[in-house]
Amino acid sequence: MSAALYNSLFILLIILPKGFSQLVRTQQVVTATLGEDAVLNCELMKTKDVRQVTWQKLTTGPNENVATYSKRGPNVNPPFKGKVEFEDEGLQNCSIIIRGVSRGDESCYKCLFNTFPDGPISGTTCLQVNELYGPSLLITQTNNSHTTLSCSATGRPAPIVTWDDMMIEHSTTVDVTHPNGTITVTTTATVAVASLTDKEVSIQSLSSSDKRRMQPAQEAVKR
Structure with missing residues (x-):
């Protein structure tokens, strides 16, 4: 404003x-x-x-x-x-x-x-x-025990990306601000494959009750 x-x-x-x-x-x-x-x-x-x-x-x-x-x-x-x-x-x-x-x-x-x-x-x-778009999820199978997940969401104000109940061993977050004022937040995490069963990724707007969830990550890995 x-x-x-x-x-x-x-x-x-x-x-x-x-x-x-x-x-x-x-x-x-x-x-x-x-x-x-x-x-x-x-x-x-x-x-x-x-x-x-x-x-x-x-x-x-x-x-x-x-x-x-x-x-x-x-x-x-x-x-x-x-x-x-x-x-x-x-x-x-x-x-x-x-x-x-x-x-x-x-x-x-x-x-x-x-x-x-x-x-x-x-x-x-x-x-x-507030604006909120996404999330989008990119999954890369690295080996038999670990998977790299990258989740992106765009919004105004910056959305919060949360990995629900997963054994995260390493995580990084990058923010990109666009000319229209929206911010894309991308969080990349290395997680144990065993922790993916029936788990979800969610995003939430910083000052809004709006909350959205991804499909269970294990199903996405199988695809």
Whole structure:
């Protein structure tokens, strides 16, 4: 996420009237893997006369109005129709869901409660989009007792490659950063053939719950 967006968030917190930042409950950072849905929650912690709730996407230029909710009902602005929906509709609790997140959705989002007579009260949450591709597994039979396994995965942030319950005698890891910001992690290990039965290789995104597993390594060796 760009430094400019975080600076905008910092400035926003400074200019809020004292005590107002605690009136809105949001999640500071929401993480979602590319293609997943992301829910951004926003709740006003003290009952007030709210006339309208506005969701905005923070940009380096003017903020983009994403959606609004008022007594007349919900309204999603045309550029976000089909992409953004309301998860919770209300003047005290108003949450949106972003469908199939992409890199372009990564930003900070502000929910703004327009109240009377206090004026606007807002909270901000930032969406971080993770990417995860793979893994791919290369197996080389070195001798009757040992096998060399090489597992690669690509993601943003860098994925974690784990060898599950294997007798690893030697292991090396190489990271390669690509121009688009993704990182390929390749881990090569020498393991005992006897430890391959019904074992798996898994990868996990550093800051995501997304986890993927390879097929049992013994089956791959037989092929």
